[in-house]
Amino acid sequence: MNISLLIISIILVTSVFLPFFLIDLSGKTAAGQRKKQFKLAIAKNNLTLSDKExxxxxxxxxxxxxxxxxxMKVEGADQIDTLIDLSNLRDCKIVTAYRKSKVKNQNELLLLKLDLEIHFIKGRNVESLNFFDFEAPYKEDFELIRAEKWKAIINAHATKLQSPVIAA
Structure with a gap:
């Protein structure tokens, strides 16, 4: 009787905890694969990144x-790589799209899209980097703070490129 109770207990505990373990493991595996893809793209473009996120x-x-x-952005099976040469950079701007919605008799703004637009000095096209999309399956917090951080990093780089060097 004790052996059958032990077997049933083991089966019950395994059936409860095994799905959580497998879900956690699959999430770590997917994140590991994305990191490998990111490292491969860095090596392929022969880059040494001073700031990354x-x-x-x-x-x-x-x-x-x-x-x-x-x-880089991974969307399903597709990976979108954007390598931007900043040698002719003019500036970087945050572009947002909001929708008004009413929640509990109060108007609220719902962020739909958040992009960084990179403008160049010489008539090149504007590059748009999508930081947040409401329709995307992954949601994040603090996406506006992240976009402002990278806008400052990119604009600081643009200022360095445009400021003339004064010889003494």
Whole structure:
């Protein structure tokens, strides 16, 4: 009787905790695969990133020596790599899209989209980097703070490029 009770207890405990363990393991595996993809792209472009950040399915990093910005986003099976040469950078701006909604008789603004737009001195196209999309399956907190941080990093780089060197 004790053996059958022990077997039933083991089966019950395993059936309760095994799904949690497998879900946790699969999440770590997917995150590990994304990090491998990010490292592979960094190596492929021969970059040494001084500042970098990974969140959700996105990655951004800047190589100050080569004046390049790498932005990557994984969407399902697709990976979008954007390598931007910052040598002709004018400035960087945050572009947002909001929708008004009424919650408990109060108007609230709901963030729909958050992009960084990178403008260049010479008539190149504007590059847009998507930091947040309401329709995306992954939601983040503090996306506006993250965008402001990277706007400051990129604009500081633009200021360094545009300021003339004064010889003594």
């Amino acid at each position: 990974i969140w959700g399915n996105s990655f951004i990093g800047i190589d100050r020596n080569q004046k390049k910005l790498l932005f």
